Amino acid sequence: EAQVTQNPRYLITVTGKKLTVTCSQNMNHEYMSWYRQDPGLGLRQIYYSMNVEVTDKGDVPEGYKVSRKEKRNFPLILESPSPNQTSLYFCASSLKVGRVYNEQFFGPGTRLTVL
Amino acid sequence: AQTVTQSQPEMSVQEAETVTLSCTYDTSENNYYLFWYKQPPSRQMILVIRQEAYKQQNATENRFSVNFQKAAKSFSLKISDSQLGDTAMYFCAFMKSSSGYSTLTFGKGTMLLVSP
Numbered sequence: 113e114a115q116v117t118q119n120p121r122y123l124i125t126v127t128g129k130k131l132t133v134t135c136s137q138n139m140n141h142e143y144m145s146w147y148r149q150d151p152g153l154g155l156r157q158i159y160y161s162m163n164v165e166v167t168d169k170g171d172v173p174e175g176y177k178v179s180r181k182e183k184r185n186f187p188l189i190l191e192s193p194s195p196n197q198t199s200l201y202f203c204a205s206s207l208k209v210g211r212v213y214n215e216q217f218f219g220p221g222t223r224l225t226v227l
Numbered sequence: 228a229q230t231v232t233q234s235q236p237e238m239s240v241q242e243a244e245t246v247t248l249s250c251t252y253d254t255s256e257n258n259y260y261l262f263w264y265k266q267p268p269s270r271q272m273i274l275v276i277r278q279e280a281y282k283q284q285n286a287t288e289n290r291f292s293v294n295f296q297k298a299a300k301s302f303s304l305k306i307s308d309s310q311l312g313d314t315a316m317y318f319c320a321f322m323k324s325s326s327g328y329s330t331l332t333f334g335k336g337t338m339l340l341v342s343p
């Protein structure tokens with residue numbers, strides 16, 4: 113089944129304890145992205161990647177890191193989480209057709225709480 | 228920069244009726260895509276419908292259709308014969324279609340409640 117998977121789905125942690133949220137897609141998509149969703153704000157992009165070893169900042173990158181060493185994986189790293197990073201996180205991917213990227217497919221989301 | 232505005236934070240409709248969700252956007256681009264995503268209580272983001280800006284014909288997917296007014300920068304979603312399973316948060320989203328660009332800009336969402 114074609115899908116985007118995220119792990120863990122739920123995580124409660126404490127301020128300053130490094131964590132990684134994994135994202136993997138099995139559709140051979142070039143483009144991958146991380147969003148966070150907060151009440152009243154919709155979804156905002158954190159980081160994105162056009163392809164392996166190519167990443168760039170989105171609208172709200174502060175406090176986050178990413179890497180793209182393999183095409184299928186795009187982990188989100190919080191080196192020192194803070195309570196304002198409590199949010200619902202989505203990973204998404206899309207396929208490049210010609211020079212244009214198609215619509216994005218989303219993972220199931222990761223609910224992160226930082227105490 | 229692009230902006231997407233959904234002016235209705237909440238809407239309600241009765242089962243079998245029709246409801247329209249509003250979305251306006253601001254861009255200087257001529258080529259772009261517009262999307263409606265549905266987020267049910269499971270929180271999964273599900274693509275409902277997609278519209279290419281260069282197409283004059285409004286997109287339709289079963290009970291879901293859009294009214295795309297390019298000059299007015301308006302992109303409303305009509306849900307016909309509403310069902311209880313349509314209860315969800317609906318997000319309008321914009322994406323440039325230029326080469327190498329895939330970032331989605333989302334509106335803040337409209338919560339739709341379908342009641343029996």
